[in-house]
Amino acid sequence: METIDIYECKDHRDFLRRSLLANKSVGMRGLAKKAGFKSAGLLSMLIKGDRNLTIRSAEMLARAMKLKGKQRNMLITFARLDSARTGLERRSAQEALLKLKSYRPEYRIQTKQFSFLATWYYPVIYSMIENLESHDSARIAICLGRGVTSASVEQAFADLQELELIKKDASGKWQQTHKAISTPEDMKDFAIEKYHRNMNSLAEEALQLPLDRREFNGLTISIPEKLLPQVKEKVRKLRIELNEMLSQEKSQGDIYQVNLQVFPLTNGLERSDL
8 A cells, every 4th residue: 555644644534535545446445454344334434533543443554554663653643532531631642643743854843832832931931031141041940940950941942942932132142032923723722721731730839839929819709601701801801911011011020920710610500490
């Protein structure tokens, strides 16, 4: 069979569809037979999305299509993603796919975009940039704490520079470029979810800080569904106002995380008979 580059495919369905188009002489029945499937119907359902691709089926297809190395691992990981039952399993498979893609130069920028969104200290370093008197990775690592090493800081600087988010001015001092990151939507959603999970974990740690170093407030209240968009808009407006106010401040200070969260604690109460 002619081998299709699985790296060019968005998922296993796309890969199988392209492979069959490139190998018309083999056809659906021929590939199903080579893989050891009981019928071509199963392969058809996998391509249409009527059935999830299991790891066992992926291994059978990999043998039949003579996939090896990272090409085989990509198909197996597609199966892990398709058959994931929990959010944790899905996120693990998504990260594995991203790691496999990172070996290809054309996906390097996407990997670095993911790192910026999903690694908690990347945006922190980005926010620190213009207040740094010198590029002292060891000192920055100490400021960040939580196991961040000077090597990790160096990698963050390199990634931010490659993403063109930071650059050096005429005097050799780092500054922000204020360039926006353009990230594929499927990866962006996953990365932002990880960002919020990381920040929630850090917020839990921050509960140990003295009161004068933190502010935690909560409001538990009924919100009619018709008013939820207004509540969310007010939260967004406050975030924008804080950003505008603090962005104009030139004096140096620690980097803080401001989390504004609105989420339901009940399900369908407004529509129930309670």
